[in-house]
Amino acid sequence: MSESNTVVAVSGLRKEFVVYKKTGRLKREKTVVAAVDGVDLRIERGEMLGYIGPNGAGKSTTLKMLTGILTPSAGEVRVCGLEPVPxxxxxxxxxxxxxGQRSVLWWDLPLRESFDLLRHVFRVPADEHAARLRRCREMLDLDEFADTPVRQLSLGQRMRGELTAALLHGPEILFLDEPTIGLDVVSKQAVRSFLAETARRGDTTIVLTTHDLADIERLCKRLVVIDHGHVVHDGTLDALHHRYGSRRQVVVDLEDPWSGDLDLGGAVGEIDGEDPRRVTFSLTNGASTAGELVARLATTVGLRDVSIVEPDIEDVIARLYATAR
Structure with a gap:
């Protein structure tokens, strides 16, 4: 990628905090803790990046440095070609x-008036503002509560308003910290669909931090995992599954109880403890596909039903954290 396509360029990023611990009745010990410790990261124009990690890993601290809220202790940061703090x-x-729960909307004003005020704050031409607002109104169903004061909105309604407010001035990059936290199923789906469509348009780079791994699976092609301030994975979800031994599973229900070898070379089977006619095969990475396994079984046993279980990202993330420690 050329430099002109790089929206975020981070090298050796570090943020230290001073923590005081009580060591006696009148004494405290000063400790320097690195919340972010040597992060290197490049994000290209139009990417949708999932940036995840356990609590205290450094996710939010990274975002605050990228947006100019916090000053880095060390390293170089450029966002849209600018050094964030100065x-x-x-x-x-x-x-x-x-x-997350922090709002840029005016609490006592109707949502519509907040949007209008933001147009003046960012000095957005009226026609551009109207076009962007029209798209958000249609995709996020804002009209039904546009005249409601923000303080009276549900969490899901307010989050849809926050997303709209963040996009009305046509930003080059959108930073999202836990945008679906606490939302009901309907609101989550509305937010995910909106973000997916925004990403497909390709004119807004999106950086998403979340504890809801379903957001990552459905939205992000690239995943960066941070733990204890260090990047421990940067790549696709498929690469993550492959690296940490994730397996697709094929569950077969048979006409008769299984009596053969459970090691089929590209898959290893396990007989259900309650039903000997149900066998779960775990596929070895790269050795066999689900289709090949089913075709092989169909020529040797009587099949009643077949289902394919995709690997659980939460399990593979947990294994990654354990390995990183």
Whole structure:
């Protein structure tokens, strides 16, 4: 990728905090803790990046440095070609931010009036503002509560309003910190569909941090995992599954109880403890496909039913964290 396509360029990023621990009745010990420790990261224009990790891993701290809220202790940071802290005002006009429970909307004003005020704050031409608002209204179903004061909105309604507010000035990159936390199923689906469509358009880079791994599976092609301030994985979900031994499973229900060898060379089977006619085969990475396994079984045993179980990302992430420690 060329430099002109690089929206975020981070090298050796580090953020230290001073923590005081009580060591006696009147004494405290000062400890320096690195919340982010040597992160290197490049994000290209139009990417949708999942940035995840356990609590305290450094996710939110990284986002706060990328948006100019926190000053790095060391390292180099460029977002949209700007150094975030000294160029914070200029950067604000080129990024959008949604930070969990923190609101940029005016609490006592109707949602519609908040949007209008933001147009003046960011000095957005009226026609551009109207076009972006129209798209958000249609995709996020804003009209039914656009005249409701923000304080009276449900969490799901307010999050849809926050996403709209973050995009009305046409940012080059959108930072999202836990955008679906606490949302009901309907609101989650609305937010995910909207973000997927925004990513497909390709004109807004999206960085998403979340504990909801379903968001990552459905939205992000690239996944960066951080743990104890260090990047421990940067790549696709498929690469993550492959690296940490994730397996697709093929569950077969047979006409008769299984009596043969459970090691089929590309898959290893396990007989159900309650039903000897049900066998679960775990596929070895790269050795066999589900189709090949089913075709092989069909020529040797009587099949009643077959189902394929995709690997659970939560399990593979847990194994990654355990390995990183």
């Amino acid at each position: 160029r914070r005002i200029a950067l604000t006009r080129r990024i959008g931010v949604v930070f």
